[in-house]
Amino acid sequence: MTYEEALHRAAAYCSQAEHCRLDVTGKLMKWGIEPEQQDLILTYLEQENYLNEQRYALAFAHDKFRYNKWGKVRIRMELQRKGIQTGVTEEALRSLDDDSYLAKATELAVAKLNKLHYSDHYERDGKLFRFLAGRGFEPAVVRKAIRQATGGQQACD
Incomplete structure (x- = not known):
């Protein structure tokens, strides 16, 4: 797969639902994209707002609370496992009523x-x-x- 094809596929993947860097990196590795190209693709996706850590953390926290009935401790642990920064995680948890x-x-x-x-x-x-x-x-x-x-x-x- 070429760089351009991977870029378009990654953008389409991010357009369908919220994803974090770790999710997209996993897809790029699965597609056989070189690490240097992965960094370029991830940077592009962040600049074009396809990837947004805050938006992802908010959506993740609300969905896991509402649909999976998880508490804040479990949500925090999962967001940390996905490499989301602590400040962003805490902001997402504060948004829960x-x-x-x-x-x-x-x-x-x-x-x-x-x-x-x-x-x-x-x-x-x-x-x-x-x-x-x-x-x-x-x-x-x-x-x-x-x-x-x-x-x-x-x-x-």
Whole structure:
């Protein structure tokens, strides 16, 4: 594949959905593009605003929260894994609404609570805590969500 073909394919790829540098680099490597040409293509895509780290981080954070029901810890970890700068990541996480964030954690806790088998409040709360923490919610948010889901009958206070 020539440089021009790769440039057009990469631009088309970035036009379809938001992607980060790591995603596009992976595609370019898969297409057999040399590292020097990869850098030129990535620079062009950034200059022409096909690639935008802030836009990608915002879209990623909102989509993973809304559709995958991930918490901020997990979203932060995934954005770091994709090479997004810490400042950009934190800005994207701040854009998530706190009320809907707690509401989503509570909604997940209620749904999980209906499926749980437990012998006492400690076991129940431990299972809910581990579940929500695994989804990437912070401990303070998890405690509030458990409190709301259980109607205040909480063992982990």
